[in-house]
Amino acid sequence: MQQxxxxxxxxxxxxxxVCYRARAGLVHAVSDVSFxxxxxxxxxxxxxxxxxxxxxxxxxxxxxxxxxxxxxxxxIRLTSKSGSVNDVLRLADRERRRVRGNDIAMIFQDPMSSxxxxxxxxxxxxxAVEQHRRVARREAIADALRLLGQLGVPSPxxxxxxxxxxxxxxxxxxxxxxxxxxxxxxxxxADEPTTALDVTIQAQILALLKRVQRxxxxxxxxxxxxxxxxxxxxxxxxxxxxxxxxxxxPVREVFKSPRMPYTRSLLRSLPRLxxxxxSGEPLEAIPGNVPSPLALPSxxxxxxxxxHQVAGVCDGLxxxxxxxxxxxxxxxxxxxxxx
Amino acid sequence: xxxxxRFLAGASIVVAVMAVAAVAPILAPYEPNKSSVxxxxxxxxxxxxxxxxxxxDILSRLIYGARxxxxxxxxxxxxALLIGAPIGxxxxxxxxxxxxxxxxxxxxxxAMPALILALIITVMVGPSHKNLILVLGFVMWPTxxxxxxxxxxxxxxxxxxxAAVAAGGTSAWxxxxxxxxxxxxxxxxxxxxxxxxxxxxxxxxxxxxxxxPPPTADWGGMVRSGFDYLxxxxxxxxxxxxxxxxxxxxxxxxxxAVE
Numbered sequence: 001m002q003q004x005x006x007x008x009x010x011x012x013x014x015x016x017x018v019c020y021r022a023r024a025g026l027v028h029a030v031s032d033v034s035f036x037x038x039x040x041x042x043x044x045x046x047x048x049x050x051x052x053x054x055x056x057x058x059x060x061x062x063x064x065x066x067x068x069x070x071x072x073x074x075x076i077r078l079t080s081k082s083g084s085v086n087d088v089l090r091l092a093d094r095e096r097r098r099v100r101g102n103d104i105a106m107i108f109q110d111p112m113s114s115x116x117x118x119x120x121x122x123x124x125x126x127x128a129v130e131q132h133r134r135v136a137r138r139e140a141i142a143d144a145l146r147l148l149g150q151l152g153v154p155s156p157x158x159x160x161x162x163x164x165x166x167x168x169x170x171x172x173x174x175x176x177x178x179x180x181x182x183x184x185x186x187x188x189x190a191d192e193p194t195t196a197l198d199v200t201i202q203a204q205i206l207a208l209l210k211r212v213q214r215x216x217x218x219x220x221x222x223x224x225x226x227x228x229x230x231x232x233x234x235x236x237x238x239x240x241x242x243x244x245x246x247x248x249x250p251v252r253e254v255f256k257s258p259r260m261p262y263t264r265s266l267l268r269s270l271p272r273l274x275x276x277x278x279s280g281e282p283l284e285a286i287p288g289n290v291p292s293p294l295a296l297p298s299x300x301x302x303x304x305x306x307x308h309q310v311a312g313v314c315d316g317l318x319x320x321x322x323x324x325x326x327x328x329x330x331x332x333x334x335x336x337x338x339x
Numbered sequence: 340x341x342x343x344x345r346f347l348a349g350a351s352i353v354v355a356v357m358a359v360a361a362v363a364p365i366l367a368p369y370e371p372n373k374s375s376v377x378x379x380x381x382x383x384x385x386x387x388x389x390x391x392x393x394x395x396d397i398l399s400r401l402i403y404g405a406r407x408x409x410x411x412x413x414x415x416x417x418x419a420l421l422i423g424a425p426i427g428x429x430x431x432x433x434x435x436x437x438x439x440x441x442x443x444x445x446x447x448x449x450a451m452p453a454l455i456l457a458l459i460i461t462v463m464v465g466p467s468h469k470n471l472i473l474v475l476g477f478v479m480w481p482t483x484x485x486x487x488x489x490x491x492x493x494x495x496x497x498x499x500x501x502a503a504v505a506a507g508g509t510s511a512w513x514x515x516x517x518x519x520x521x522x523x524x525x526x527x528x529x530x531x532x533x534x535x536x537x538x539x540x541x542x543x544x545x546x547x548x549x550x551x552p553p554p555t556a557d558w559g560g561m562v563r564s565g566f567d568y569l570x571x572x573x574x575x576x577x578x579x580x581x582x583x584x585x586x587x588x589x590x591x592x593x594x595x596a597v598e
Binding site: 061063067097098099100101102105106108110113114115116117118119127128131132176179 | 497505509
């Protein structure tokens with residue numbers, strides 16, 4: 001039955017849970033993660049290594065292993081170009097392939113190894129175009145040239161004829177972005193796309209992504225552990241810790257007044273420009289380590305490292321994700337008390 | 340690149356043997372299968388390497404033997420590739436149950452001595468050109484499959500494979516376009532080694548009387564027939580023996596130069 005609702009979000013992740021059966025027990029990589037993403041929006045998923053942010057990205061692409069050891073629950077609804085809404089997790093292989101690259105594309109962390117060393121850049125872009133669109137080779141090449149031009153690549157024709165090892169990291173990442181954009185996807189998953197690059201190149205790539213996004217109204221999921229990158233690119237932020245969302249909201253608000261102690265610590269552990277440290281003043285760090293997913297602490301998974309933890313409150317039950325402001329969520333038993 | 344000389348030496352030998360095989364009719368002074376009344380002659384100006392027990396010119400048979408040797412060797416390596424590569428690719432790329440099935444089969448074959456296995460099968464199917472190629476190919480496919488599987492296992496983990504999956508490629512397409520071409524270099528080397536192995540195994544089978552049926556000139560058979568007349572004319576055995584050794588060495592050097 002058709003309902004007169006506003007447009008569904010482009011990407012709707014609902015209660016996503018990913019577990020791996022390991023020899024030592026069940027490993028919860030991602031637990032009950034939900035978020036929505038509208039057209040032209042950028043969502044940053046932030047967390048330490050092992051927080052489940054990359055697994056979330058892979059799940060959206062349908063790239064998780066399909067063996068019996070991997071258990072995936074929840075739904076990932078994607079509105080395709082044709083307007084139909086599909087649950088990526090329940091698509092048949094054939095349909096899933098049609099979605100990949102076409103409706104939703106991905107760029108990876110390491111531009112060094114995400115290009116096949118034995119093919120020229122041109123043939124790799126052309127191949128991506130031909131994967132989903134029926135075009136003549138010449139047209140595909142023209143498309144590739146235009147794309148590279150758009151991405152600010154000097155003399156694109158020369159780049160097309162080069163091989164991956166002849167290009168710099170920044171150039172390769174541009175090529176990867178060109179490949180990802182070649183079928184004009186509606187959403188892009190960027191898994192630490194600038195981590196392997198120099199800071200100056202990082203800034204260029206980020207600016208580039210932002211521009212492309214503005215021009216195409218593409219939605220972007222930006223997976224990163226780099227908070228300064230988040231401030232630069234994202235509209236909304238989702239902070240993950242040990243496989244769960246611990247805080248979510250508009251970037252500005254979260255950065256200005258973080259509610260969850262973990263987010264606070266994260267933000268405080270950033271070196272600030274303009275803040276001159278007294279000599280010997282250490283940079284603040286979060287004590288302890290991310291818990292092993294095999295032995296998660298009881299209650300709030302962050303409480304062993306939390307400066308605000310109270311025995312009997314934080315180590316009892318896992319706090320739920322609460323709405324602390326109109327569009328903000330926080331998972332902390334004591335968020336009302338601490339300030 | 341320290342192995343460059345090995346590749347060059349191997350390639351030169353292979354090219355030379357191929358050239359001899361290609362122009363055999365021009366090079367050979369006599370018809371290889373034409374017998375004469377001059378039997379078991381020792382080397383002379385008219386018959387450089389002498390004649391065999393049927394009065395056939397040994398040099399001519401040696402030259403034509405290159406053809407037989409190459410056809411068998413390359414043919415067998417081709418059969419091994421045709422069987423081994425798809426199986427290795429399937430096991431290495433998909434892993435899981437297919438691989439669990441493939442690995443023990445490969446191990447089983449690899450554990451058995453190729454010559455003995457080839458001997459038994461040849462006894463069962465009977466010696467002929469075609470059978471020899473098929474049998475040798477069948478005996479050698481597991482080595483090929485093992486190499487391809489190992490490489491496929493490595494390549495499938497590369498980010499560009501993940502990227503290809505993320506771009507919506509089918510498994511068959513990804514294997515054909517991204518996995519196989521990255522393995523091909525090593526496979527080419529393995530083919531050369533397989534040719535050398537097939538050549539020597541074929542010669543051994545011929546020597547045991549289970550190889551190429553007469554009257555086709557083939558080196559293994561020539562070594563065998565010359566064996567009875569070693570005291571009279573050593574070249575009768577030694578020349579085809581040396582030819583086999585050099586050819587095998589050529590392919591092996593060329594193949595093993597590629598790591």
